[in-house]
Amino acid sequence: MIEVGKDVVVVGGGPSGLAAAVRLAELGYSAAVVESGDELGGILIQCIHDGFGTKLFGKALSGPEFASSFIERLGELGVEAWTRTHVVRVRLEGGSWVLTAVSPRGVLRFKSRAVVYATGCRERTPFEIRVGGTRPAGVYTAGLVQRLVNLYGVLPGRRVLIVGGGDVGMIVARHLHLEGVEELLVVFPEPWFAGLPRNVQQCILDFGIPFRPRTIVKEIVGKERVEGAVLVRVDEKWQPIKGTEEFYPCDAVVFSVGLVPNASQLEELGAEIDPRTRGPVVNEYFETSLRGVFAVGNLLTPFDYVDDAVETAFIAAEGVSKHLSGEARRDKPIPLRPGPNVRLLVPHRVEWASGRDVTLFLRPSVERENPRISVRSSGGELYHTRRRYARPSLMERVELPRGLVESSPEGVVVDVE
Amino acid sequence: MLSDVVCVRCPRSCLIRVAVEEGSVKSVEGYGCRLGFEYAVEEVTNPKRTVCSTVRVVGGRYPRLPVRTSEPVPKSKIREVVEALRGVTVKAPVRRGEVIVRNVAGTGADVVAEMDVEPEAA
């Protein structure tokens, strides 16, 4: 067995894990990055479109370009990166975190005083949204298609049905269209695309790709290979409207129906999970309910911007430093709660006695023009900031002065109004 | 004339309003950064997009290499750019930023590699 001892071990070598390791090394800690995949970069390696890094670098980089800048920096700092190494379990042993990982070289044991989890999201599957019919060859998730097309040059089919009007579905639709898929149709239950307006414009409208709102797949048809799908229209409550079934012939169905944080290991370990995000509950330095175990990036909740995911990693690195140097925590944490118009909010509480201002990320559940994002305590409004618009497809970032939160020990509510 | 443009340069998707009079831009409002200002002006005068695609690469880990245009190209040229990449094959090693096709489809933009490809032992 290979034994590795470090101050901090980072689980996951996507942009968030890389950013955490870079910042930790810059702060003078010894760190190792452990990544299941063949290479570093996480989901960015297959995201060949541009639009990454506008906040951090002021440039619209492609996914691989964005990842490279961190991979190079990691190399300069001499941080160890273990690829093809999958962390299978974590335990607390005698005050240290012990991670067991498997790799082609055998079993590894990493021992550290703090752990940063950066395991990203997984894709929801058609099973999770209860699609009927058979399971023939030709049913894919969007992420898998992105990998097949962008890394292997393999198209899923000639006539492709895409299920889901989110960003991933739209981006995949554009790639398939440009790479020569003859016929495409995008269906989704919402009245309009759920993803970002920029993607509706540049992926769908730019190319005239056909789409049908308020439509879902009732059933997949085909014995060995997909022969088509039965589409059905739905009402506002997403209930199928009888008599609107229609057979759509196609040879592949691609599901892009959402991302879920990869939090099962943390859950097993006993970390508290937020039912809204399905990721871990964290404090203002993105530390989970387990002391010394941090969670960053898409593992918290899927971020629209890689820049925001990376920011959580930078903040967590400072938190690791506070933990390792034994800085004081509050006797009682201050809860940060989402208001009625907020679908989800991270972090969940303020737990340290002092430190930086509190960086909040929230996803509105409503669409509003010229909204205010407000922060209230039982005594009234503490803070607000204005936006030109708020919509569920867009995560909002708010920097909340620490002193305001500390003045309301019973907790604050963040809302969009 | 007023045009509303959704900025596509980053996920924030700013809604930018451009006023054009007698063929020249009079005002631009609502952009979140400089990239968006430039984008909006261009979108109403000469719409452009960065094209991202892949070419064949031999000797690397994967059979495809992600590539992009070095700068946005006219929207009407997107198809031609993608077509021009169809028969292209490169050999590992490849360096990020390396030019794969110069002046693609006569647009003046080059097509460049998005990442390094190290030669893999066969």
Ligand SMILES: Cc1cc2nc3c(=O)[nH]c(=O)nc-3n(C[C@H](O)[C@H](O)[C@H](O)COP(=O)(O)OP(=O)(O)OC[C@H]3O[C@@H](n4cnc5c(N)ncnc54)[C@H](O)[C@@H]3O)c2cc1C
């Ligand atoms: C299709 C798509 C398009 C996007 N477009 C944009 C865009 O235009 N602009 C933008 O700014 N952002 C965009 N994003 C968002 C951005 O890609 C993400 O916010 C970012 O990649 C999150 O990084 P991460 O490191 O948290 O997760 P990931 O990139 O998913 O990395 C997680 C890593 O952890 C590894 N891992 C998981 N479990 C283990 C384990 N047990 N042991 C070891 N390793 C493990 C995985 O292999 C993976 O490499 C897009 C996302 C998607 C899906």
Ligand code: SF4
């Ligand atoms: S204007 Fe700037 S911030 Fe707004 S969408 Fe465009 S690139 Fe993003």
